[in-house]
Amino acid sequence: MRKTQLLSYCLLAIVGITACSKKNDESPKLNNETALAAAEPPTVQVPGVCEYDLDEAALKAQGYTKVFEDNFNTLDTTKWDRWNSGGYNNELQLYTPKNLRIVDGKLLIKPVKETVTGATDPDDPTKKKFDFTSGRIESHYNFKASTTTPKVRISARIKQPLGFGMWPAFWSYGGNWPTNGELDILEGFGERNLYNTNIWYGSTAGTPDHDYTLSMTYVQxxxxxxxxxxxxxxxxxxxxxxxxxxGTVTRKLVSSTPAGRFIPKFFNKTQHITLNAAIGGDQFGTIDPSQVVLGDTYVDWVRVYTAK
Incomplete structure (x- = not known):
């Protein structure tokens, strides 16, 4: 996950953004005009459907072909890389494989309050003490919207955790972040009814070319x-x-608008899927670890479809 500005700022109606990406870098400065325009991401209200599932026959009729699927009958390490290190974004957890379990055909990401020591993050092996452990997986499978597969549909059926400080995420990104783009399909807050979506892109590795709040949306x-x-x-x-x-559209970002102007720049660039449950971090600003309330994240399935 990558954070460049604190979500808590946004919640205070100050410019601040979440993103779910690979690592943490210095916050780019927004000019005043952009900051004013971006100060309050839109909130979209949708009904939501408890226990909703996709109608694959309907998708097939629309021209979609399923190209990747995991129903989590097992945790298939030929499909997924399991993290064993700290994360980015000032998160409080150490990611370990033991926090990933299969329960009744579902992937369970189980956070645990425990004092452990591990690598600071995948790029920094320096040992660090953590107050929590959790889990993160990244797919070996790569995909891209391209002239061959001009439409890619990335889907997952998830039950989010309830608990202050929980940061569950379902997202995709590519190498040399953010030059292959990033799609934040779900970033939760540990709340019953709220999450956000976003996109990222940067022409230079480690530096997003992005007015963050323009493409961010809160979904209620x-x-x-x-x-x-x-x-x-x-x-x-x-x-x-x-x-x-x-099945309900929460936002459509279009390249002809400021919010979507970077979308064509990561067309034909590969991404892969990430599922994780961070704890604390820049999503929440500075929080007291003693106030964290842990909650479990369950994933029923993950799929990728393509269409021409």
């Missing part, structure tokens, strides 16, 4: 996101990225 569901399963999706095309919850 009338259905509880933590007590039952919901389907989170992004449809990636050359000039658009469309986010959906339970």
């Amino acid at each position: 569901s009338q259905s509880d996101l933590t007590s039952c399963y919901h389907v989170y999706e992004a449809i990636w095309q050359k000039d658009t990225v469309t986010f959906l919850l339970d």
